[in-house]
Amino acid sequence: MNIKKVVIGVVVVAVVGGGFVALNHTANNDSSSSSKTVSFWYGGDGDTDIKPIIKDFTKQTGIKVKIQSVPWSQYNDKLLTAAASKSGPDLMVMGTTSVPNFVSSNSLMDISSVIKKDKNLQSNQFFKGNVETTKVNGKYYGVPWYTETRVLYYRKDLLQKVGYNEPPKNWDELYDAANKLSQRGGKDTYGFSIDQSEPTFGFMMARQNGATLLEKNGETDFNQKPMVETMSYLQKFVKNGVSPKEDLKLSIGESFGNKGLLPMFVSGPWMVKSIEQDSGLKDNQWGIAQLPAGKYNNMSNTGGGDLAVFKYTSHKTEAIKLMKFLSTRENQIKYYKNSNSLPARTDAWNDKSLQNTKVQVIKKQLNSSQPMPLIKQWDQIGQNYVKAWEKISVENADPQKTMNTFNDQTNKNLNTSK
Incomplete structure (x- = not known):
């Protein structure tokens, strides 16, 4: 899931045998349920930011x-349970890769007519990549709420010491800078961190090298030259000790801060606050930049959260009112100030609270960003990719053979899930 924060709403639950059992779902036509009360499911560890x-x-x-x-x-499993029972929240936040899966289970309301009638909700109000995550087969099942993408975090001071006064602009510079950074100290000093558990990382990089991932006819290209070259490029980092083979399980202060054992990494906007609070670095010691470009582009991955209405809600009118309210420019700005979750509305970015230099870099990257392919099987494909990358990085497996197997596995998954 490409979502790191957000929402959830109302149903009283009891824990039975380690699972959730619904006691009073608002989607039911229960006589005690007020027509003036809606439930909102919000993914995260608390509701302080939205209250x-x-x-x-x-x-x-x-x-x-x-x-x-x-x-x-727990969020995805809980939604699946609600969908199966046709009993769940009225309004919910959906991860950007989850919408196709829940549309296929007939769980989300088609809100195309609502969007058509309300200029405030129409696609030209939001980043294009986020709008794409709300559509399935030309119909709208959600409204973009907050957005995120991936950018390069780097230690300015350490890069300058190895001859880079600016962050690397392309793949060649990225490897060269990372290699030089890795040679500063002992065996536990690296130049670039490749997230071993991030299912979108390799796909994002492959797009920069010309991969389409999934053609309109449903064919995959995971074993073709653009993707295999990308895997070989990334393998070189690990093979030569420029990147660690496995997660070092260090805090941001231990990895990015102090001596900078991992002085460059790719991540989302949520890391800005973490670095500011926990790295121990001064503002002039670090920065963020758009991703270094491959042969074709510097495409990043669009993530975030969408607002969607549960198809079986008995409070449709109220749920849509809440969706519209949360989607206004004013309230997207308020939510950003409370949570650091970036607005999906483009006009919200004119607010003075978003004029920070680092935040504006993220905005530029959002204009060169796409979501992962919007198919219901994508989350499983992502997890299978993580296993394939582990073979390539940790076991030093041949990229071509590994991606042949992964491509066959993916096609089998796609064909059996139709």
């Missing part, structure tokens, strides 16, 4: 909102 905005909504509309915050590690 003030919800209070404003209740004050303006008289509609009460019950917020249920669910950890992201």
Whole structure:
């Protein structure tokens, strides 16, 4: 899932045998359920960031909102259970790669007519990549709420010491700079971190090298030259000790801060606050940049969260009102100030709170960013990729043979899931 924060709403649950059992779902036509109360599912460890905005909504509309915050590690399974029982939240946040899966299970409401009638919700209000995550077969099943993409984090001071006054601009410079950085100290000093558990990383890099990933006719190109070359390029980092083979499980202060054992890495906007608070670095010691370009582009991955209405809600009108309220420019800015989750609305970026230099770099990268292919099988494909990359990086497996196997596995998955 390409979502790192967000939402959830209301249903009282009991834990039975390690699982959740719904006791009073608001989607049911229960006589005790008020038509002026909606449930909102919000992925994360708490609802502090969203509560003030919800209070404003209740004050303006008289509609009460019950917020249920669910950890992201449990969120998808909980939604699947709700979808199977046709009983769940009225409004929810969806991960950008999850929408096709829940559309296929007939769980999300087609809101195309709602969007068509409301200029505030139409696609020209949002980043193109985020709008793409809300559509399946030309119909809209969500509205972009917050956005994220991947950028390069780097230690300015350490790069300068190896001859780079600016961050690397392309793949050749990235490897050269990382290699020089890795030679500063002992065996535990590296130049660039490749996230071993991030399922989008290799696909994102392959797009920079000309890969399409998934053709319109459904054919995959994971064993073709652009993807295999990318895997070989990344393998070189690990093979030559420029990147660690496995997660070192260090804090941001231990890895990026101090002596900079991992002085360059790729991640999302949530890392800005973490570095500011926990790295021990001064502002002039580090920076963020758009991704170094491959042969064709510097394409990044669009992630974030979308607002979607549960198809079986008995509070459709109220849920749509809440969706519209959260989608306004004013409230996307408020949510950013509370949570650091970047607005999916492009006009929100004119606000003075988003004029920080580092945040503006992220905005530029968003204009060169695409979501992963929007198919219901993509989350499973991503997990299979992580296993393939482990073979290449840790076991030093041949990239071509490994990607042949991965490509066959993917096609089998796609064909059996139709």
